[in-house]
Amino acid sequence: MPPTNTGLNREVIPAHTLVFSTGDAGDAAYVIESGSVEVLAGPPTALRRVATLEAGAMFGEVALLDRQSRTATVRTLAPTTLVRIDRAHVDELLARSDPVIQYLLRLLLERYRSTSGAPGASAAALPSEAAPGESVHSAAVRTLSLLHDLTQALESDQLALYYQPLINLQDGRRVGYEALMRWRHPTLGLVSPDEFIGLAEKTGIIARIGQWGLRRAAQDWPRLRAAHPDDAPPFVSVNLSAPELCTPGIVEQIHACLQQFDMPMSALRIELTETTVVNNLQAVIDSIAALRALGSGVALDDFGTGYAGLEYLQNMPFSSIKIDRAFVEHMHTSSRSYFIIQSALELSRKLGVNTVAEGIEDARTAEALAAMGCHIGQGYHFARPMPLDELEARGIQER
Known part of the structure; x- marks a missing residue:
């Protein structure tokens, strides 16, 4: 090689x-x-x-x-x-760096050139996904503004949880819900989670946001449970990042939160995102093992798209893996995507863990995944994420 x-x-x-x-x-x-x-x-x-x-x-x-x-x-x-x-x-x-870093570096270079008497830096000096010049400035200002506003969002009731049903692909029953964070900004409207969650992870605010999301999901669980009187209790999946699971006492905090709202640990699924490099892998392993011992499920989210999917599977006792939408959306048009899904399902069977496929947009995909042995699916084919009130109004019992 x-x-x-x-x-x-x-x-x-x-x-x-x-x-x-x-x-x-x-x-x-x-x-x-x-x-x-x-x-x-x-x-x-x-x-x-x-x-x-x-x-x-x-x-x-x-x-x-x-x-x-x-x-x-x-x-x-x-x-x-x-x-x-x-x-x-x-x-x-x-090009992959934060817009604020790009902008600050531009300013430093321009000031260095001006004070040293050398020619000035060109407007397009630094590469960026945005257009050069003023667009990078605008992106930096927006990032700084969002960072400031995000610290106020928790206290101002601007964050909300939307729930997307999780469907048993073998019999069509709703078996759970993924709790997805949304930010209703007072002036910008609905801010994409892809924008503010990444920002929160970079700045450390993610721990407070994660605690808020867990608490709100625990508060909402009785209403979700009441809609399934004749079935097994649904589970709720909550996203946490690896740095959050490194926090000392995190398992005790999760357990205490659920106890406060009479939510059993078995009704909680933690989805571990692999969007950031883990500096303390052993702490994450210990937290996952402790959560599993208390009865919670732990899923590896967006499997195959992050930093260390196979390493995580080798070292951490996951109960399930989530197959990323990037593969599911193209499984009918890309043989590579199809074979990746097929391999992930075979790997999960050999490891004895469940599988969840996200991004299912049509019946053909749902049926194909079910035939391949995938356990659970989610996507717009079944339902889009929505507030709990809307979920109840539309008839959550239609499962």
Whole structure:
């Protein structure tokens, strides 16, 4: 198998050799692994040394980031090993970064260029999914505004839970509900969970939001239970991230919350999202094991799209996995998606865990998944997410 291209390459350069000259394109930055270099400024016929850099130092990063020409010349003083950081690698990382980080970096580069007397950074210096220039500014301002407003949303009753039914694909019964967070912003209207949940995870507010969602779901469970008088009690799935499950005392908090509202632990399903890298894997494993011991189910959400799906399955005692909609939506048109679903179902059978398929939009998909052995499904084919009042008004008993 060929080596993975990380965008980082090692170069060994002899002594007294130019690395780059003033006016060259800024297509890379360098970290000195061993050896040393001198930084030279001035006209080509009268270069003067302005700095000497040794192992551990970085140079060339400003021209790389703002796409301007080099403003200095760098030459090795001794045999030197450099780690080269290519533009494509940095562009990829920056394009995935938060708009606030992109915008702040733009400002820093512009201020550096203006105070150093070098040419100004171009408007399109930093790559972004948004259009360059003012659109990045707008995205940054929106992010900062949402962050401020999100801290007020919990106290201002702006958050709500919408419930989407979970259907037993083998007999068509409603067996549970996924509690999905919604934010009714006073001026922006309904803010997408994809926008504010990611923001909450990055800023640490996710713990408070998760606690609010768990408490509201526990409060609502008796009404959901009352609608199933002749069936087994429905379960409620609540989304929590791995960092939340690392919180000390999280299992005790969950247990106490459910006890307060007379909701049995067996009626709770935790859906663990794999949207962030886990720094304390053992703490998550311990929390999942404790929740399972108390009777709760724990599902690996969006299986196959996150950071560590197979590693999670190997180390954590999940009761089910959720097959992501990205595969379900294309299972009839993409053989790859079909085989991925088929493999996930076979894997779940061998591990002895249940499967849930999300994003089911039509009867054909529901029937195909049922025939393949998938246990539970959800999607607009069955019902869209809706507030509990609307769910009850539409006849929650139609299961």
